[in-house]
Amino acid sequence: MSTILVDNLTGKTSAGSITVTSEGGAATQSLQQGLAKAWLHFDGSGTPSIDDSLNIASITDVSTALYIPTFSNNMSVSGGYTASGGGSWSGAGSFGAFITFEGNGYATTGVKIVSYVTNNYTLIEAIDITVDYHGDLA
Amino acid sequence: MSTLKADTIQNTSGGAVTLTNQSAAKAWINFNGTGTVAIRSSSGVTSISDNGTGEYTVNFTNSFSAAEYSATLLSSSGNGVRYSFASTVDAGFVSGSHRHINYGDNGGLYDQVYVTGTFHGDLA
Numbered sequence: 001m002s003t004i005l006v007d008n009l010t011g012k013t014s015a016g017s018i019t020v021t022s023e024g025g026a027a028t029q030s031l032q033q034g035l036a037k038a039w040l041h042f043d044g045s046g047t048p049s050i051d052d053s054l055n056i057a058s059i060t061d062v063s064t065a066l067y068i069p070t071f072s073n074n075m076s077v078s079g080g081y082t083a084s085g086g087g088s089w090s091g092a093g094s095f096g097a098f099i100t101f102e103g104n105g106y107a108t109t110g111v112k113i114v115s116y117v118t119n120n121y122t123l124i125e126a127i128d129i130t131v132d133y134h135g136d137l138a
Numbered sequence: 139m140s141t142l143k144a145d146t147i148q149n150t151s152g153g154a155v156t157l158t159n160q161s162a163a164k165a166w167i168n169f170n171g172t173g174t175v176a177i178r179s180s181s182g183v184t185s186i187s188d189n190g191t192g193e194y195t196v197n198f199t200n201s202f203s204a205a206e207y208s209a210t211l212l213s214s215s216g217n218g219v220r221y222s223f224a225s226t227v228d229a230g231f232v233s234g235s236h237r238h239i240n241y242g243d244n245g246g247l248y249d250q251v252y253v254t255g256t257f258h259g260d261l262a
Contacts, residue, residue, distance in 0.1 A: 002150050008141040019146040020162075022261035023154045027200035029261070031147070033181035034162025080179035082166045082254035084210035100223055101214045106252060132210075134166040134256050135179060 037081070038133040040069050044087070044115055045125045055133075065115040065123035068105065069131065074138045079106040081135025087115055087126035097126035108138065164207070165198050165257040171213070171240065172249045182257070192240040192247030193227065200261050201234040207259025213240040216251030224253060233262065 009031075011017040018031040038055035042048055048059045048067055060068040075081045087097035097115055105112035113131065117124040147155045165182030169175055175188045187195040209231075211224035223241055230237035236257065242248045 004142060005140075006142040007139045009147075010141055010143045012143040012145050014145075018144060021146075021148045021152065021154050022164075022200060024203045024260065024262040025153050026262045028146070029162075029164065029182060029200065031162060034164060035160075036163065077179060079252070080168060082168050082212075082256050084212055084254060084256045098223060100212055101252065102216075132256065134163055134181070135168070 033136075034134075036132045036134055037073075037075070037137050038069075038071055038131075040129075040131045042067075042069070042129055043127050044129045045127050051128075062112065065125050066102075067113045067115075067129075068110050069113065070110045071108075071133075074108040075133075076108065076136040076138045078108050081106075081133055083111050083113075083131055083133050085113075085129065085131035087129040089117055089124050089126045097124055097129070099126075099129060099131070161258060163256050163258050164200070164202065164261050165196075166255065167196055168252065168254045169194075170251055171253040172251055189237065190247075192249055193237065194239075194253065195235050195237045196255060197235045198257070202257075203233065203260045203262045205231040205233050207231070207233075207257055209236055209238070209255060209257050211238050211253070211255045213250040213254070214252040215248070224250075224255070 019028045020031045040053045040056045041051045048061050055072045057070050057072040085099050087099050089097040099113050099115050102112040115126045149155050167180040167183045169177045175186050182199050184199050185197045213224040224238050227237040227239050240248050240250045
């Protein structure tokens with residue numbers, strides 16, 4: 001096995017494009033396209049606080065259980081990226097939480113997150129909320 | 139600091155390279171699920187099919203090696219109606235495509251303005 005130690009990878013022909021071979025060897029795919037462009041784990045209770053993140057500059061507390069994480073480096077197209085995630089809540093009954101997004105808020109700078117408790121669809125400020133983002137950076 | 143410039147990276151046998159402690163998504167999509175479904179942005183996806191109200195099939199450019207890949211899905215009405223979520227359809231895990239469905243807070247099925255999915259696993 002050979003290992004290359006390097007700090008940066010850049011496409012030779014096009015700086016933003018490096019092709020990698022699939023695990024099964026039958027396909028090739030863009031390395032950059034597959035990488036998560038941002039991810040976030042934060043505590044949504046009270047004043048939201050970021051536990052760990054990539055490419056997240058800050059998080060805004062909009063109102064109860066509504067948040068807007070803001071990217072450090074923006075996406076290239078509004079509405080042209082994916083956001084996926086989930087949450088957990090430590091309240092009575094220990095029900096889980098799920099999150100969804102307000103579609104009108106799909107801006108290049110971030111998208112509004114809404115957190116619900118799973119048993120009755122009420123807004124809940126979950127203590128562990130995770131989100132990952134895929135798409136093209138500007 | 140060193141920079142390596144390359145168009146294609148393979149392992150020494152011509153196969154998939156190992157990225158230390160990293161795993162790239164093999165496909166992702168953001169599409170409008172209302173009316174005539176339309177992809178806004180995607181990677182590793184050739185097309186989507188509208189199977190009926192709230193149900194769609196995402197067709198991958200390259201198939202997964204098996205049906206046991208990861209799919210994370212979300213949906214949003216885009217009009218301030220926040221109660222919506224997406225789930226994999228029963229028997230929706232096949233290697234070349236993925237079927238999923240959007241629910242509202244009343245358990246009904248809804249076409250949603252924003253539907254997103256991210257898929258991880260091993261490609262064929």
